[in-house]
Amino acid sequence: MSLEQSHVVDAIGTARSDDSIVLNIIDSWSWENEGLHLAALQRKLNAYFEFVESKQILESCPEAKGRRLCINIISRFPTPEAGLKLLAAAAILAAELDIEIKHQVDSRSN
Template structure:
């Protein structure tokens, strides 16, 4: 399984049975002790996902995506820092402008 550190790989793709939207997952297992590095990796990962969607490469890799909406979902193992939340808010607006949705969850341990 890929993770946030594999910035050029898509961690997981599937169709959400409740919404019918294509969900592209990012698995973020890192803590926030090195916030700068963590934010950099998250930015690089999200940029890869945007390139994957905007280039329409997704249709070659996952033909079932045809005609569906896209949601990029970050699964955080650790609650994001305040700076990370601001970053996610900014990126969410950018992605919405491109026609995609960005969401996140935090695993409860």
């Protein structure tokens, strides 16, 4: 999966720490073409929001009912300022849907 497949949820799991349901976005793209990357990440985030809002998540993961949700973006490359601004704006929208946004850079893949 990845940003190429904007309407596919990359991975769903349960966090050991708090039993929340985690929807992972695997972002392996470099930031050479920042505009393209931002647009792809925004499409992917919007698809995840729709996945939750439409209740498709309950069809794919019935144990999500009544549990805290988190979208975790796992990036291969450090995120530039424009990307961080997008994630901050997404976090505001996500909070309205009772979803937490997390972001991490997986330095092992570089």
